[in-house]
Amino acid sequence: MNDNVQPDRRPPRFPAFGIALLVTLLLLILIVIGSRGLRDFDSALIGYAVATVFTVAALAYRYTLWISRPPTWRYFRAGWANFFSLRNFSRYSLLIPKAWWTDILAQTFILKRGLWRWIMHMSIFWGVILSLAITLPLTFGWLRFTLIPPDQYLAWFFGLPMLRFPIEAGTGFAIYHALDFTAALLIIGVVIALWRRITDAGLLIVQRFSFDLVPLVLLIAIAVTGLALTASSMWWEGKFYWFISLTHQITVVLWLLSIPFGKFFHIIQRPASIGVTLYQTINQDIEHYGEHTHNNATTEGGQCERCGQELPSEQFIHDLKGVLNDLGQQYQLGEGLGSLHDYCPTCKRVLRGSAYYHLMGKRFL
Structure with a gap:
Protein backbone atom coordinates (compact mmCIF):
# COMPACT_ATOMS: atom_id res chain seq x y z
CA MET A 1 0.00 0.00 0.00
CA ILE A 274 -27.95 7.91 0.99
CA GLY A 275 -24.54 8.60 -0.55
CA VAL A 276 -22.86 7.41 2.65
CA THR A 277 -24.89 4.18 2.51
CA LEU A 278 -23.77 3.59 -1.08
CA TYR A 279 -20.15 4.38 -0.18
CA GLN A 280 -20.19 2.02 2.82
CA THR A 281 -21.86 -0.80 0.90
CA ILE A 282 -19.39 -0.62 -1.97
CA ASN A 283 -16.43 -0.59 0.41
CA GLN A 284 -17.86 -3.50 2.42
CA ASP A 285 -18.09 -5.47 -0.81
CA ILE A 286 -14.49 -4.58 -1.55
CA GLU A 287 -13.52 -6.04 1.82
CA HIS A 288 -15.38 -9.28 1.03
CA TYR A 289 -14.57 -9.68 -2.65
CA GLY A 290 -11.19 -7.97 -2.70
CA GLU A 291 -11.39 -5.81 -5.82
CA HIS A 292 -13.04 -2.71 -7.16
CA THR A 293 -12.56 -0.11 -9.84
CA HIS A 294 -11.18 3.13 -8.44
CA ASN A 295 -9.75 5.89 -10.60
CA ASN A 296 -9.98 3.55 -13.62
CA ALA A 297 -7.72 0.95 -12.01
CA THR A 298 -8.36 -2.26 -10.14
CA THR A 299 -7.45 -1.93 -6.49
CA GLU A 300 -7.63 -4.34 -3.61
CA GLY A 301 -8.22 -4.06 0.06
CA GLY A 302 -4.87 -3.66 1.80
CA GLN A 303 -3.26 -5.68 4.54
CA CYS A 304 -1.89 -4.63 7.89
CA GLU A 305 1.84 -3.88 7.54
CA ARG A 306 2.60 -5.73 10.79
CA CYS A 307 0.32 -8.78 11.02
CA GLY A 308 -1.13 -9.06 7.52
CA GLN A 309 -4.75 -8.77 8.65
CA GLU A 310 -7.09 -7.52 5.92
CA LEU A 311 -7.85 -3.81 6.08
CA PRO A 312 -10.76 -1.85 4.62
CA SER A 313 -10.63 -1.06 0.91
CA GLU A 314 -7.90 1.10 -0.54
CA GLN A 315 -10.48 3.73 -1.43
CA PHE A 316 -11.47 4.01 2.23
CA ILE A 317 -7.84 4.27 3.36
CA HIS A 318 -7.12 6.75 0.57
CA ASP A 319 -10.06 8.96 1.57
CA LEU A 320 -9.22 8.75 5.28
CA LYS A 321 -5.63 9.86 4.64
CA GLY A 322 -6.88 12.61 2.35
CA VAL A 323 -9.27 13.97 4.98
CA LEU A 324 -6.57 14.03 7.64
CA ASN A 325 -4.17 15.69 5.22
CA ASP A 326 -6.82 18.33 4.45
CA LEU A 327 -7.07 18.97 8.18
CA GLY A 328 -3.30 19.29 8.52
CA GLN A 329 -2.87 16.04 10.47
CA GLN A 330 0.01 13.72 9.53
CA TYR A 331 0.45 10.23 10.97
CA GLN A 332 3.68 9.09 9.32
CA LEU A 333 5.59 6.74 11.63
CA GLY A 334 9.02 7.25 10.20
CA GLU A 335 11.21 5.66 7.56
CA GLY A 336 10.15 2.14 6.65
CA LEU A 337 7.09 2.11 8.94
CA GLY A 338 4.60 3.84 6.66
CA SER A 339 1.48 5.51 8.01
CA LEU A 340 -0.49 4.69 11.16
CA HIS A 341 -3.49 3.91 8.93
CA ASP A 342 -1.60 1.06 7.30
CA TYR A 343 -2.06 -0.99 10.48
CA CYS A 344 -5.02 -2.81 11.99
CA PRO A 345 -6.49 -1.55 15.32
CA THR A 346 -4.65 -4.19 17.37
CA CYS A 347 -1.30 -3.37 15.84
CA LYS A 348 -1.91 0.34 16.31
CA ARG A 349 -2.21 -0.28 20.04
CA VAL A 350 0.93 -2.42 20.00
CA LEU A 351 2.88 0.28 18.17
CA ARG A 352 1.62 2.95 20.57
CA GLY A 353 2.60 0.85 23.58
CA SER A 354 6.04 0.15 22.12
CA ALA A 355 6.58 3.85 21.48
CA TYR A 356 5.59 4.72 25.05
CA TYR A 357 7.91 2.04 26.42
CA HIS A 358 10.79 3.23 24.21
CA LEU A 359 10.26 6.76 25.46
CA MET A 360 9.73 6.06 29.17
CA GLY A 361 11.58 2.79 29.71
CA LYS A 362 10.73 0.99 32.95
CA ARG A 363 8.67 3.97 34.15
CA PHE A 364 6.04 2.93 31.59
CA LEU A 365 5.45 -0.27 33.58
Whole structure:
Protein backbone atom coordinates (compact mmCIF):
# COMPACT_ATOMS: atom_id res chain seq x y z
CA MET A 1 0.00 0.00 0.00
CA ASN A 2 1.29 3.44 -0.89
CA ASP A 3 2.51 5.38 2.15
CA ASN A 4 2.21 8.73 0.41
CA VAL A 5 -1.39 8.71 -0.76
CA GLN A 6 -2.39 12.31 -1.28
CA PRO A 7 -5.90 13.68 -1.64
CA ASP A 8 -7.13 14.23 -5.17
CA ARG A 9 -7.69 17.88 -4.33
CA ARG A 10 -8.55 19.98 -1.36
CA PRO A 11 -12.25 20.67 -0.75
CA PRO A 12 -13.41 23.79 -2.55
CA ARG A 13 -14.13 26.88 -0.54
CA PHE A 14 -17.60 27.59 -1.84
CA PRO A 15 -18.77 31.20 -1.47
CA ALA A 16 -21.52 30.40 1.01
CA PHE A 17 -22.97 33.90 0.98
CA GLY A 18 -23.07 33.98 -2.82
CA ILE A 19 -24.78 30.60 -3.06
CA ALA A 20 -27.31 31.63 -0.40
CA LEU A 21 -28.03 34.81 -2.36
CA LEU A 22 -28.42 32.85 -5.60
CA VAL A 23 -30.83 30.35 -4.00
CA THR A 24 -32.85 33.21 -2.48
CA LEU A 25 -33.13 35.02 -5.82
CA LEU A 26 -34.21 31.78 -7.49
CA LEU A 27 -36.93 31.29 -4.86
CA LEU A 28 -38.17 34.87 -5.29
CA ILE A 29 -38.31 34.40 -9.06
CA LEU A 30 -40.33 31.18 -8.60
CA ILE A 31 -42.69 33.00 -6.24
CA VAL A 32 -43.32 35.69 -8.83
CA ILE A 33 -43.77 33.18 -11.66
CA GLY A 34 -45.85 30.71 -9.67
CA SER A 35 -48.21 33.40 -8.34
CA ARG A 36 -48.67 34.88 -11.84
CA GLY A 37 -46.86 38.10 -11.11
CA LEU A 38 -48.07 38.11 -7.46
CA ARG A 39 -51.73 38.21 -8.56
CA ASP A 40 -52.36 34.99 -6.61
CA PHE A 41 -50.15 35.99 -3.69
CA ASP A 42 -52.16 36.42 -0.45
CA SER A 43 -50.85 39.49 1.39
CA ALA A 44 -52.23 38.07 4.65
CA LEU A 45 -49.53 35.39 4.43
CA ILE A 46 -46.62 37.74 3.84
CA GLY A 47 -45.19 37.09 7.31
CA TYR A 48 -44.91 33.37 6.54
CA ALA A 49 -43.41 34.10 3.11
CA VAL A 50 -40.74 36.49 4.41
CA ALA A 51 -39.75 34.06 7.19
CA THR A 52 -39.54 31.19 4.68
CA VAL A 53 -37.30 33.20 2.34
CA PHE A 54 -34.93 34.06 5.21
CA THR A 55 -34.97 30.41 6.32
CA VAL A 56 -34.11 29.16 2.82
CA ALA A 57 -31.25 31.66 2.59
CA ALA A 58 -29.87 30.59 5.98
CA LEU A 59 -30.24 26.90 5.08
CA ALA A 60 -28.35 27.39 1.82
CA TYR A 61 -25.61 29.30 3.67
CA ARG A 62 -25.15 26.74 6.42
CA TYR A 63 -25.47 23.74 4.11
CA THR A 64 -22.75 25.20 1.88
CA LEU A 65 -20.44 25.64 4.88
CA TRP A 66 -21.20 22.10 6.03
CA ILE A 67 -20.64 20.49 2.63
CA SER A 68 -17.35 22.40 2.25
CA ARG A 69 -15.79 20.81 5.32
CA PRO A 70 -12.98 18.41 4.33
CA PRO A 71 -14.59 15.17 5.61
CA THR A 72 -18.07 16.04 4.34
CA TRP A 73 -16.92 17.13 0.91
CA ARG A 74 -14.68 14.10 0.34
CA TYR A 75 -17.35 11.54 1.20
CA PHE A 76 -20.07 13.60 -0.49
CA ARG A 77 -17.99 13.63 -3.70
CA ALA A 78 -17.19 9.91 -3.39
CA GLY A 79 -20.88 9.12 -2.90
CA TRP A 80 -21.85 10.96 -6.09
CA ALA A 81 -18.97 9.35 -8.01
CA ASN A 82 -20.20 5.92 -6.94
CA PHE A 83 -23.77 6.88 -7.81
CA PHE A 84 -22.92 7.86 -11.39
CA SER A 85 -20.67 4.84 -11.98
CA LEU A 86 -22.17 2.51 -14.61
CA ARG A 87 -20.43 -0.44 -12.95
CA ASN A 88 -21.99 0.42 -9.59
CA PHE A 89 -25.39 1.05 -11.16
CA SER A 90 -25.47 -2.46 -12.58
CA ARG A 91 -24.47 -3.95 -9.24
CA TYR A 92 -26.42 -1.70 -6.87
CA SER A 93 -29.41 -0.54 -8.93
CA LEU A 94 -31.81 -1.36 -6.06
CA LEU A 95 -29.62 0.05 -3.30
CA ILE A 96 -30.65 3.70 -3.68
CA PRO A 97 -34.45 3.07 -3.64
CA LYS A 98 -33.96 0.72 -0.69
CA ALA A 99 -31.84 3.31 1.15
CA TRP A 100 -34.48 6.00 0.53
CA TRP A 101 -37.04 3.70 2.11
CA THR A 102 -34.99 2.49 5.09
CA ASP A 103 -33.14 5.76 5.85
CA ILE A 104 -35.66 8.47 4.88
CA LEU A 105 -39.24 7.47 4.08
CA ALA A 106 -39.84 4.63 6.55
CA GLN A 107 -36.75 5.07 8.77
CA THR A 108 -36.79 1.37 9.60
CA PHE A 109 -33.35 1.66 11.20
CA ILE A 110 -35.06 3.49 14.09
CA LEU A 111 -37.62 0.69 14.49
CA LYS A 112 -34.75 -1.55 15.60
CA ARG A 113 -34.22 0.80 18.56
CA GLY A 114 -37.84 0.64 19.74
CA LEU A 115 -41.42 0.82 18.47
CA TRP A 116 -42.41 4.02 20.31
CA ARG A 117 -39.25 5.76 19.23
CA TRP A 118 -40.04 4.87 15.61
CA ILE A 119 -43.64 6.09 15.93
CA MET A 120 -42.32 9.35 17.40
CA HIS A 121 -39.85 9.94 14.58
CA MET A 122 -42.30 9.01 11.84
CA SER A 123 -45.06 11.20 13.29
CA ILE A 124 -42.81 14.25 13.58
CA PHE A 125 -41.08 13.68 10.24
CA TRP A 126 -44.21 13.19 8.18
CA GLY A 127 -46.14 15.79 10.16
CA VAL A 128 -43.48 18.39 9.32
CA ILE A 129 -42.94 17.31 5.69
CA LEU A 130 -46.63 17.12 4.80
CA SER A 131 -47.40 20.40 6.56
CA LEU A 132 -44.65 22.18 4.62
CA ALA A 133 -45.76 20.53 1.36
CA ILE A 134 -49.19 22.11 1.87
CA THR A 135 -48.39 25.47 3.44
CA LEU A 136 -45.44 26.54 1.29
CA PRO A 137 -47.34 26.43 -2.05
CA LEU A 138 -50.24 28.28 -0.39
CA THR A 139 -47.88 30.86 1.11
CA PHE A 140 -46.10 31.54 -2.18
CA GLY A 141 -49.30 31.77 -4.20
CA TRP A 142 -48.46 28.63 -6.15
CA LEU A 143 -51.62 26.87 -4.97
CA ARG A 144 -55.09 28.42 -4.96
CA PHE A 145 -58.73 27.40 -5.18
CA THR A 146 -61.57 28.97 -7.18
CA LEU A 147 -65.30 28.36 -6.84
CA ILE A 148 -67.16 26.72 -9.71
CA PRO A 149 -70.85 27.36 -9.00
CA PRO A 150 -72.79 25.94 -7.45
CA ASP A 151 -70.85 23.40 -5.35
CA GLN A 152 -67.41 22.67 -6.76
CA TYR A 153 -63.87 23.96 -6.40
CA LEU A 154 -61.00 23.99 -8.86
CA ALA A 155 -57.42 23.68 -7.58
CA TRP A 156 -54.75 25.65 -9.48
CA PHE A 157 -50.99 25.11 -9.26
CA PHE A 158 -48.53 27.53 -10.89
CA GLY A 159 -51.47 29.03 -12.77
CA LEU A 160 -52.51 25.69 -14.24
CA PRO A 161 -55.84 23.93 -13.43
CA MET A 162 -55.11 20.68 -11.63
CA LEU A 163 -58.10 19.18 -9.79
CA ARG A 164 -61.83 19.79 -9.77
CA PHE A 165 -63.74 18.43 -6.76
CA PRO A 166 -67.09 18.84 -4.96
CA ILE A 167 -67.04 20.95 -1.80
CA GLU A 168 -69.10 18.65 0.38
CA ALA A 169 -67.64 15.32 -0.75
CA GLY A 170 -64.90 13.41 1.01
CA THR A 171 -62.25 14.80 -1.33
CA GLY A 172 -63.12 18.38 -0.44
CA PHE A 173 -63.21 17.60 3.27
CA ALA A 174 -59.82 15.85 3.12
CA ILE A 175 -58.20 18.70 1.17
CA TYR A 176 -59.49 21.49 3.40
CA HIS A 177 -58.65 19.63 6.60
CA ALA A 178 -55.29 18.23 5.49
CA LEU A 179 -53.40 20.55 7.85
CA ASP A 180 -55.61 19.39 10.73
CA PHE A 181 -54.56 15.80 10.02
CA THR A 182 -50.88 16.73 9.89
CA ALA A 183 -51.31 18.75 13.12
CA ALA A 184 -52.75 15.69 14.87
CA LEU A 185 -49.84 13.63 13.58
CA LEU A 186 -47.37 16.21 14.91
CA ILE A 187 -49.03 16.26 18.33
CA ILE A 188 -48.69 12.48 18.62
CA GLY A 189 -44.99 12.59 17.80
CA VAL A 190 -44.16 15.63 19.94
CA VAL A 191 -46.03 14.30 22.99
CA ILE A 192 -44.03 11.06 22.81
CA ALA A 193 -40.79 13.04 22.37
CA LEU A 194 -41.53 15.31 25.34
CA TRP A 195 -42.51 12.34 27.49
CA ARG A 196 -39.20 10.63 26.68
CA ARG A 197 -37.28 13.81 27.46
CA ILE A 198 -38.82 14.20 30.91
CA THR A 199 -38.64 10.52 31.92
CA ASP A 200 -35.46 9.17 30.28
CA ALA A 201 -32.52 9.69 32.63
CA GLY A 202 -30.00 9.48 29.80
CA LEU A 203 -31.76 12.22 27.82
CA LEU A 204 -32.20 14.41 30.92
CA ILE A 205 -28.44 14.49 31.43
CA VAL A 206 -27.40 15.54 27.91
CA GLN A 207 -30.36 17.53 26.58
CA ARG A 208 -30.19 21.29 26.12
CA PHE A 209 -33.27 23.43 26.59
CA SER A 210 -32.81 25.71 23.58
CA PHE A 211 -31.61 22.96 21.22
CA ASP A 212 -33.72 19.95 22.23
CA LEU A 213 -36.88 21.28 23.92
CA VAL A 214 -37.68 24.65 22.32
CA PRO A 215 -38.19 23.22 18.79
CA LEU A 216 -40.59 20.61 20.19
CA VAL A 217 -42.51 23.23 22.17
CA LEU A 218 -42.79 25.41 19.06
CA LEU A 219 -44.04 22.46 17.02
CA ILE A 220 -46.77 21.57 19.48
CA ALA A 221 -47.75 25.25 19.73
CA ILE A 222 -48.04 25.37 15.93
CA ALA A 223 -50.19 22.25 15.87
CA VAL A 224 -52.48 23.34 18.71
CA THR A 225 -53.03 26.89 17.39
CA GLY A 226 -53.62 25.48 13.90
CA LEU A 227 -56.35 23.20 15.23
CA ALA A 228 -57.74 26.14 17.21
CA LEU A 229 -58.12 28.11 13.96
CA THR A 230 -60.28 25.33 12.56
CA ALA A 231 -62.29 25.18 15.78
CA SER A 232 -62.82 28.95 15.72
CA SER A 233 -64.08 28.80 12.12
CA MET A 234 -66.35 25.78 12.53
CA TRP A 235 -67.65 25.90 16.09
CA TRP A 236 -66.80 29.20 17.79
CA GLU A 237 -68.35 31.50 15.17
CA GLY A 238 -64.99 33.15 14.50
CA LYS A 239 -64.33 34.12 18.14
CA PHE A 240 -60.66 34.68 19.02
CA TYR A 241 -59.71 34.03 15.37
CA TRP A 242 -57.50 37.11 15.02
CA PHE A 243 -55.61 36.40 18.24
CA ILE A 244 -55.19 32.71 17.41
CA SER A 245 -54.02 33.46 13.86
CA LEU A 246 -51.46 36.00 15.12
CA THR A 247 -50.17 33.53 17.73
CA HIS A 248 -50.01 30.80 15.12
CA GLN A 249 -48.06 33.02 12.72
CA ILE A 250 -45.56 34.05 15.41
CA THR A 251 -44.87 30.44 16.43
CA VAL A 252 -44.51 29.32 12.80
CA VAL A 253 -42.08 32.17 12.04
CA LEU A 254 -39.99 31.40 15.13
CA TRP A 255 -39.85 27.71 14.22
CA LEU A 256 -38.91 28.42 10.61
CA LEU A 257 -36.10 30.76 11.65
CA SER A 258 -34.79 28.14 14.09
CA ILE A 259 -34.43 25.37 11.47
CA PRO A 260 -31.02 26.40 10.04
CA PHE A 261 -29.49 26.77 13.50
CA GLY A 262 -31.22 24.09 15.54
CA LYS A 263 -32.13 20.45 15.86
CA PHE A 264 -34.19 20.20 12.69
CA PHE A 265 -31.28 21.08 10.42
CA HIS A 266 -30.60 17.34 10.32
CA ILE A 267 -33.71 16.96 8.13
CA ILE A 268 -31.81 18.89 5.45
CA GLN A 269 -28.64 16.88 6.04
CA ARG A 270 -30.35 13.49 6.11
CA PRO A 271 -30.58 12.84 2.33
CA ALA A 272 -26.77 12.94 2.19
CA SER A 273 -26.82 9.69 4.18
CA ILE A 274 -27.95 7.91 0.99
CA GLY A 275 -24.54 8.60 -0.55
CA VAL A 276 -22.86 7.41 2.65
CA THR A 277 -24.89 4.18 2.51
CA LEU A 278 -23.77 3.59 -1.08
CA TYR A 279 -20.15 4.38 -0.18
CA GLN A 280 -20.19 2.02 2.82
CA THR A 281 -21.86 -0.80 0.90
CA ILE A 282 -19.39 -0.62 -1.97
CA ASN A 283 -16.43 -0.59 0.41
CA GLN A 284 -17.86 -3.50 2.42
CA ASP A 285 -18.09 -5.47 -0.81
CA ILE A 286 -14.49 -4.58 -1.55
CA GLU A 287 -13.52 -6.04 1.82
CA HIS A 288 -15.38 -9.28 1.03
CA TYR A 289 -14.57 -9.68 -2.65
CA GLY A 290 -11.19 -7.97 -2.70
CA GLU A 291 -11.39 -5.81 -5.82
CA HIS A 292 -13.04 -2.71 -7.16
CA THR A 293 -12.56 -0.11 -9.84
CA HIS A 294 -11.18 3.13 -8.44
CA ASN A 295 -9.75 5.89 -10.60
CA ASN A 296 -9.98 3.55 -13.62
CA ALA A 297 -7.72 0.95 -12.01
CA THR A 298 -8.36 -2.26 -10.14
CA THR A 299 -7.45 -1.93 -6.49
CA GLU A 300 -7.63 -4.34 -3.61
CA GLY A 301 -8.22 -4.06 0.06
CA GLY A 302 -4.87 -3.66 1.80
CA GLN A 303 -3.26 -5.68 4.54
CA CYS A 304 -1.89 -4.63 7.89
CA GLU A 305 1.84 -3.88 7.54
CA ARG A 306 2.60 -5.73 10.79
CA CYS A 307 0.32 -8.78 11.02
CA GLY A 308 -1.13 -9.06 7.52
CA GLN A 309 -4.75 -8.77 8.65
CA GLU A 310 -7.09 -7.52 5.92
CA LEU A 311 -7.85 -3.81 6.08
CA PRO A 312 -10.76 -1.85 4.62
CA SER A 313 -10.63 -1.06 0.91
CA GLU A 314 -7.90 1.10 -0.54
CA GLN A 315 -10.48 3.73 -1.43
CA PHE A 316 -11.47 4.01 2.23
CA ILE A 317 -7.84 4.27 3.36
CA HIS A 318 -7.12 6.75 0.57
CA ASP A 319 -10.06 8.96 1.57
CA LEU A 320 -9.22 8.75 5.28
CA LYS A 321 -5.63 9.86 4.64
CA GLY A 322 -6.88 12.61 2.35
CA VAL A 323 -9.27 13.97 4.98
CA LEU A 324 -6.57 14.03 7.64
CA ASN A 325 -4.17 15.69 5.22
CA ASP A 326 -6.82 18.33 4.45
CA LEU A 327 -7.07 18.97 8.18
CA GLY A 328 -3.30 19.29 8.52
CA GLN A 329 -2.87 16.04 10.47
CA GLN A 330 0.01 13.72 9.53
CA TYR A 331 0.45 10.23 10.97
CA GLN A 332 3.68 9.09 9.32
CA LEU A 333 5.59 6.74 11.63
CA GLY A 334 9.02 7.25 10.20
CA GLU A 335 11.21 5.66 7.56
CA GLY A 336 10.15 2.14 6.65
CA LEU A 337 7.09 2.11 8.94
CA GLY A 338 4.60 3.84 6.66
CA SER A 339 1.48 5.51 8.01
CA LEU A 340 -0.49 4.69 11.16
CA HIS A 341 -3.49 3.91 8.93
CA ASP A 342 -1.60 1.06 7.30
CA TYR A 343 -2.06 -0.99 10.48
CA CYS A 344 -5.02 -2.81 11.99
CA PRO A 345 -6.49 -1.55 15.32
CA THR A 346 -4.65 -4.19 17.37
CA CYS A 347 -1.30 -3.37 15.84
CA LYS A 348 -1.91 0.34 16.31
CA ARG A 349 -2.21 -0.28 20.04
CA VAL A 350 0.93 -2.42 20.00
CA LEU A 351 2.88 0.28 18.17
CA ARG A 352 1.62 2.95 20.57
CA GLY A 353 2.60 0.85 23.58
CA SER A 354 6.04 0.15 22.12
CA ALA A 355 6.58 3.85 21.48
CA TYR A 356 5.59 4.72 25.05
CA TYR A 357 7.91 2.04 26.42
CA HIS A 358 10.79 3.23 24.21
CA LEU A 359 10.26 6.76 25.46
CA MET A 360 9.73 6.06 29.17
CA GLY A 361 11.58 2.79 29.71
CA LYS A 362 10.73 0.99 32.95
CA ARG A 363 8.67 3.97 34.15
CA PHE A 364 6.04 2.93 31.59
CA LEU A 365 5.45 -0.27 33.58
